[in-house]
Amino acid sequence: MDPQQEKWIKDVLASTQGIQRPEPSSFLFAKIRDRLNVPQRPVYVPARTVWLAAASFALLALLNWQLTTQRVSAPTNREAELNTVVTEMQLYPASNQLYDVWNGQNY
Numbered sequence: 001m002d003p004q005q006e007k008w009i010k011d012v013l014a015s016t017q018g019i020q021r022p023e024p025s026s027f028l029f030a031k032i033r034d035r036l037n038v039p040q041r042p043v044y045v046p047a048r049t050v051w052l053a054a055a056s057f058a059l060l061a062l063l064n065w066q067l068t069t070q071r072v073s074a075p076t077n078r079e080a081e082l083n084t085v086v087t088e089m090q091l092y093p094a095s096n097q098l099y100d101v102w103n104g105q106n107y
Contacts, residue, residue, distance in 0.1 A: 085091075
């Protein structure tokens with residue numbers, strides 16, 4: 001580290017030597033205690049917000065119920081359809097070797 005930087009750091013740290021802690025006001029603790037003992041005004045949530053939250057919760061519950069009771073339709077027989085297409089277009093491989101370089105189709 002540069003000697004000038006070290007000197008600057010030492011000067012800054014030395015400047016804090018004479019600092020004293022601030023003393024709080026003699027009545028500060030009493031003021032804080034009085035504020036804690038004063039009853040606060042109740043905070044009311046607007047009725048519109050309550051109704052929106054209730055409606056959102058009801059909608060969420062209804063959608064969840066609908067999804068859980070809905071019957072899942074059987075998937076279409078995709079395998080049979082694919083076999084039909086493969087057979088009609090004669091897409092059967094010449095061998096079981098997927099990456100056979102010397103296969104006649106690759107020339």
